[in-house]
Amino acid sequence: MAGNVLLALWYLIVPAQDLELASPESYQLLIHRQEMEVLVKRAPEVALASMVDAQLIESENSVEPPGDSNSQCFMLGPFESEEQINNWFGDIGVEFDLRGTRVQDINAPLYRAYSPAVGGRSSASVLLSEIRDAIQRAGAQIDSYIVSSGPLENAISLGLFGDQANALNVQRILVGQRVNVLVEPELRFINHFWLVAKSDYYADFKRKIDSMPVVLSQAVSVVENLCETIAQAE
Numbered sequence: 001m002a003g004n005v006l007l008a009l010w011y012l013i014v015p016a017q018d019l020e021l022a023s024p025e026s027y028q029l030l031i032h033r034q035e036m037e038v039l040v041k042r043a044p045e046v047a048l049a050s051m052v053d054a055q056l057i058e059s060e061n062s063v064e065p066p067g068d069s070n071s072q073c074f075m076l077g078p079f080e081s082e083e084q085i086n087n088w089f090g091d092i093g094v095e096f097d098l099r100g101t102r103v104q105d106i107n108a109p110l111y112r113a114y115s116p117a118v119g120g121r122s123s124a125s126v127l128l129s130e131i132r133d134a135i136q137r138a139g140a141q142i143d144s145y146i147v148s149s150g151p152l153e154n155a156i157s158l159g160l161f162g163d164q165a166n167a168l169n170v171q172r173i174l175v176g177q178r179v180n181v182l183v184e185p186e187l188r189f190i191n192h193f194w195l196v197a198k199s200d201y202y203a204d205f206k207r208k209i210d211s212m213p214v215v216l217s218q219a220v221s222v223v224e225n226l227c228e229t230i231a232q233a234e
Contacts, residue, residue: 072199073198077099078101088208096196101193115180121146144156
């Protein structure tokens with residue numbers, strides 16, 4: 001009787017639905033979820049702060065090198081030879097490169113008198129003999145030879161003159177001997193040399209130039225541009 005009374009009192013105090021106790025596995029799972037909720041709430045703040053601090057420290061300690069594509073260079077010239085550049089600037093104490101260019105000399109045109117080729121080397125030999133006979137008949141002194149290569153290969157050269165009047169005089173003499181002679185300007189190329197260095201060194205070169213006892217030619221000038229542009233220039 002006493003046991004029945006106690007059991008009845010238990011049912012009155014605790015509802016029946018609460019009697020289903022969680023299993024030990026479910027209880028551990030609930031604890032794990034609670035811990036994860038706490039971590040999810042706190043961890044991003046800590047991680048974010050650490051990450052920002054690390055980025056700031058890295059950005060303060062690192063120095064971004066300047067890009068080569070933005071580097072400025074200068075060219076000083078033209079000069080007559082590499083030796084001239086080395087003699088004048090070889091001891092300045094900075095690195096520089098030499099640039100050679102081949103340009104047409106328009107200040108001193110030349111004129112060539114010649115008899116055009118009519119065939120191969122054997123035909124040119126026959127023509128040369130005929131022209132020399134004509135020169136002898138005219139009583140003139142005109143140098144003549146077979147051009148061995150180039151655009152006038154196998155033609156008979158009759159002289160290269162700085163004065164066009166002299167070339168035309170040769171033409172007049174030999175045309176009188178029934179020799180076909182042409183006079184044409186001939187392209188003449190000269191070599192120019194340039195000093196190329198980083199623009200950071202230009203102040204050193206300027207001081208060197210100002211202290212030089214030799215006065216540079218008025219044709220010498222300075223061209224500044226991107227190093228990449230200067231390197232690719234013809």
